[in-house]
Amino acid sequence: MSEFFLFVYLLEIGNISLLTTFVREFCGIGSFVDMDIPQELIDDKSMVFTFGPTGFFGYSPAGPPSGRSLLWWSNWETPAVPDRTAIDTADIKRQLIERHGTWADPIIQDILQNVTVDSIYPIWTTPDLPHWGETGAVLIGDAAHALQPTTGQGSSQALEDSQTLALLLAHYLPRAEDPNDELTTADAIKLTAKGLYEIRRPRVARIKARGRTLDKTKKSVNIVLEYSLYAFMWLLTNVPALGKLALRKVSLRSFADYGRQTGSW
Numbered sequence: 659m660s661e662f663f664l665f666v667y668l669l670e671i672g673n674i675s676l677l678t679t680f681v682r683e684f685c686g687i688g689s690f691v692d693m694d695i696p697q698e699l700i701d702d703k704s705m706v707f708t709f710g711p712t713g714f715f716g717y718s719p720a721g722p723p724s725g726r727s728l729l730w731w732s733n734w735e736t737p738a739v740p741d742r743t744a745i746d747t748a749d750i751k752r753q754l755i756e757r758h759g760t761w762a763d764p765i766i767q768d769i770l771q772n773v774t775v776d777s778i779y780p781i782w783t784t785p786d787l788p789h790w791g792e793t794g795a796v797l798i799g800d801a802a803h804a805l806q807p808t809t810g811q812g813s814s815q816a817l818e819d820s821q822t823l824a825l826l827l828a829h830y831l832p833r834a835e836d837p838n839d840e841l842t843t844a845d846a847i848k849l850t851a852k853g854l855y856e857i858r859r860p861r862v863a864r865i866k867a868r869g870r871t872l873d874k875t876k877k878s879v880n881i882v883l884e885y886s887l888y889a890f891m892w893l894l895t896n897v898p899a900l901g902k903l904a905l906r907k908v909s910l911r912s913f914a915d916y917g918r919q920t921g922s923w
């Protein structure tokens with residue numbers, strides 16, 4: 659998979675400077691379009707994802723059931739970063755039609771007819787960081803690990819981080835306040851940041867790796883890969899047990915396991 663290292667970002671946490679890069683592999687466009695929405699789509703509250711030979715297209719009713727607002731989006735792999743301040747809207751719409759104009763879904767065709775494209779969204783992920791905090795500053799959520807949207811896990815992982823952070827603080831801070839314990843507040847924060855990284859990082863890394871595999875399904879592919887992809891999608895939806903096996907479970911290392919393994923509690 660090709661990756662584009664777009665810019666270098668200097669992140670300072672305490673006295674540690676992390677020279678890191680943000681990685682972009684895809685661009686996205688999307689908006690809300692005012693149009694007739696088929697009743698079955700409204701009744702199902704469907705979010706429709708279509709994977710095809712030239713990329714990925716998604717849409718979903720966006721407003722109340724009586725509304726006409728349809729959310730749509732299309733992702734594609736880009737060889738260069740488009741300049742967001744000077745986008746050629748006509749060219750982007752032309753490319754959109756080039757990618758999806760022959761797709762069979764009539765709703766996609768309606769959307770293509772109705773939309774005006776006026777913005778694009780480069781999609782960024784963060785590379786693995788060597789830690790998520792030191793000397794009083796702690797990173798959680800996207801600040802620590804911006805994931806690919808394909809994973810659908812950004813919010814969940816941010817929430818799991820915050821819960822783990824709260825549990826670690828609740829464990830270490832009372833020790834720092836105990837006059838009979840030698841642990842200082844600085845030590846408590848340091849151990850919290852270390853524990854957070856050790857508990858959470860392996861799970862996030864595996865979700866990110868799985869996202870990379872899924873991202874391949876959003877690229878332009880040849881006919882063999884295209885039909886392999888359809889077979890995989892069929893498997894996922896019709897034989898869920900096999901689908902789950904193919905995607906592999908991403909285990910959750912719990913706060914309790916960490917405490918037992920490190921002898922912390």
Ligand SMILES: Cc1cc2nc3c(=O)[nH]c(=O)nc-3n(C[C@H](O)[C@H](O)[C@H](O)COP(=O)(O)OP(=O)(O)OC[C@H]3O[C@@H](n4cnc5c(N)ncnc54)[C@H](O)[C@@H]3O)c2cc1C
Nearest residue numbers: 798799800801802804805807809810811812813814815816
């Ligand atoms: C198009 C798109 C689709 C997505 N779809 C999904 C999905 O289906 N499922 C899913 O789980 N996740 C999804 N995500 C990812 C999810 O939105 C993020 O992973 C999640 O919001 C991360 O939460 P966070 O609290 O770490 O960061 P954020 O939600 O980005 O919160 C950071 C907050 O800090 C504020 N802030 C920034 N700088 C400062 C400052 N200097 N001072 C004060 N405040 C500041 C920002 O305004 C923001 O409110 C999607 C993301 C995008 C962009």
